[in-house]
Amino acid sequence: MMTDEEKNRKLSDLVDIINKNYEDVDLLNALGKRRLPDRDRIIVIIKAIRRLMFPGYFGQVAFEKTTSHYFAGEMISSVIEELKKQIVIALRYGKEDQGFSEEINAKAEEISYKFAERFPEILRILLTDVDAAYDGDPASGSKEAVIFSYPGFNAIFVYRIAHELYLLGVPFIPRMMTEYAHSHTGIDINPGAKIGEYFFIDHGTGVVVGETTEIGNNVKIYQGVTLGALSTRKGQLLSGVKRHPTIGDNVTIYSNASILGGDTVIGEHSTIGGSSFITESVPPYTKVSIKNPELTFKGRDEDENTGKLYE
Structure with a gap:
């Protein structure tokens, strides 16, 4: 166990280091x-x-x-x-x-x-x-x-x-x-984003809207949506560069969809399904969705090994 003298010395040394950083x-x-x-x-x-x-x-x-x-x-x-x-x-x-x-x-x-x-x-x-x-x-x-x-x-x-x-x-x-x-x-909405009128974020948690995003009128987005950059590896070299997507009028974007890139344009009246990952432009009046995963259901009396029901 440290003595009071040792504690004071360690504290003094730490203060000196922090102060030097200042x-x-x-x-x-x-x-x-x-x-x-x-x-x-x-x-x-x-x-x-x-x-x-x-x-x-x-x-x-x-x-x-x-x-x-x-x-x-x-x-x-x-x-x-x-x-x-x-x-x-x-x-x-x-x-x-x-x-x-x-x-x-x-x-x-x-x-x-x-x-x-x-x-x-x-x-x-x-x-x-x-x-x-x-x-x-x-x-x-x-x-x-x-x-x-x-x-x-x-x-x-x-x-x-x-x-x-x-x-x-x-x-x-x-x-x-x-x-x-x-x-x-x-x-998280960057103040630099351009957002039109009649805008609705439903539920909202986890939504990200990047600085150079452009959003038209009557757009609705759900929780977890990301309107982001495709890559930011160039760091400050990308400052002022259009790196986030453009969303047309009357678009709906469902939960957890990610739309990335400054050249990506979502055409007006389109619907983006949940969990979609989009890095290319989408024409107007388009519905985008990912294929539903295959679901397996088992009844209470089903054999877990064979997948067959007992008679």
Whole structure:
């Protein structure tokens, strides 16, 4: 058994090694001069936008139509101000030694207002997603239930707002948002993906949608679906290259199907069966399925060795 002196010495040696890593490996040290956006504040922003777009569903404060104008103004102003702070941090990352920059501050403010101006259009599209979930799931019960409790819709909501920030060139924050949704829903949608209206993810767990994926209107996908790259061995050389599939309008993709590759196009009105593995384009109006495996059934009185029934 170690003495207290031995424990202290080992602890001191370990601290020295870890501290040397901080000094030698710049990537490990995001403290001091380098500062990253605050994850907790990003989550607060997500929830504030959700309350703004769907008042009365989330949050502790009761929503009254008589005060809706004040409520909207207060929420929008709060989101813009809080988001601006985080965008400034994101834009300044790695440039902190240059000191305060009025240019970065002005750019962050401009982005924040442009983002807020997109709220009505984002909400319009989200309402088509609500319709898609309600129309496509007989178990939904109501559109209110979709908004309040469906993980697929929650992931789509976060994606929609993160995608706007992605288009505005904001670093860090869009992916932080979608990874927050990923951790809560099991649905991984890269903010760079392009997704049309009336989009529905049923059940959702295990769904992956890659950065350069393009999805048309009225598309429905089930749990475990992967819209991914055929190969990423070239790593950063593939940055900006179309490496994920294109899904046409009115396509349904059933559970655990994998559709891979930037040249792969699933034609409109096609249906992709469960567990399919697709790396080639599919023409419009096509049904794709894998051959059912052969099943063997044995009765209670069946001989396990001969496969014959006893008389």
